[in-house]
Amino acid sequence: MINNEILLKNTVAKVxxxxxxxxxxxxxxxxLHEWDSVKHLNLVLAIEEVFGISMTEEQSLEMLSFPLIKLVLSEHNINF
Structure with a gap:
């Protein structure tokens, strides 16, 4: 079984x-200069799809770094 950290890293790198x-x-x-506002929106959508969750607009705006993404996901009971 793939762990959530690897799954998240793969998702972020791909997007x-x-x-x-x-x-x-x-x-x-x-x-990361590749991480612009458009890719951020794509990243939010991809993370929601991969982890089967729906984030609030506030959570989407908070995810400005890899650790903050993990923090938001932990609010959805996804463990790292």
Whole structure:
């Protein structure tokens, strides 16, 4: 069974079009130039689909880094 961290990293890397190695706890909109506003929306939609959840608009706007994405997902009882 694939763990949630790997699943999330794969999803983020695929949506942003970056190498899997580029995704870590330092990854954010501030330091990944590929992570723009359009890809952010695509990322939110992909994460909702992959994890079978529906996020609030506030949660979508909070997810500005890999650790913050994990925090939002933990609010949906997805463990890392």
């Amino acid at each position: 942003l079009g970056v190498n899997l190695d580029d995704i870590n706890d330092d990854s954010s909109m501030d330091n």
